[in-house]
Amino acid sequence: MKKTVRDIDVSGKKVLVRCDFNVPMKDGEITDDIRITSALPTIRYLMENGARVILMSHMGRPKGEAKPEFSLKPVADRLSKLLEKDIIFAPSDAVVDDSVKAAAEGLQDGQVMLLENVRYRKEETKNEEPFTGQLASLGEIFVNDAFGTAHRAHCSTAGLAEYMPSVSGFLIEKEVKFLGD
Secondary structure, X not given: OOOEHHHXXXXXXXXXXXXXXXXXXXXXXXXXXXXXXXXXHHHHHHHHOOOEEEEEXXXXXXXXXXXXXXXXXXXXXXHHHHHOOOOEEEOOOOOOOHHHHHHHHOOOOOOEEEXXXXXXXXXXXXXXXXXXXXXXXXXXXXXXXXXXHOOOOOHHHHHHHOOOOEEEOHHHHHHHHHHHO
């Protein structure tokens, strides 16, 4: 079995977590949050163990452009409610810029931030620089918990695994176990 978040020390570390928050929306509202609630065990574990959590995901197919209808802001709001804790949302059309880097540097143990839609960057789906390196510059450990995109060679999945220690989250662990059984 691959290593999971249980197998590494995350205390005080900036942990990049690839989630699948590609949730259905209607009129700016999330209509089904199962993908968000499925990620909560990993997020809570990281918070409880003192990680500085940086979440990332895609939503829809903005095709390398910043399109407001594909913003992850509604996901940040829902996460805040579900976790009963303020989630720092980093609303950058570039996904990673100086303000996002500063927010990541300022995270305290147990705090959570969510990056803007990684598919706002055309490099994401091609696993190209400089985007992979920009994402990697934000963290020290990579946790992939996005089962639905784990097979894709994108910057926020395969690309990051080349840059830093990488493990699975609990959702991927569960899915792999289910498939194995």
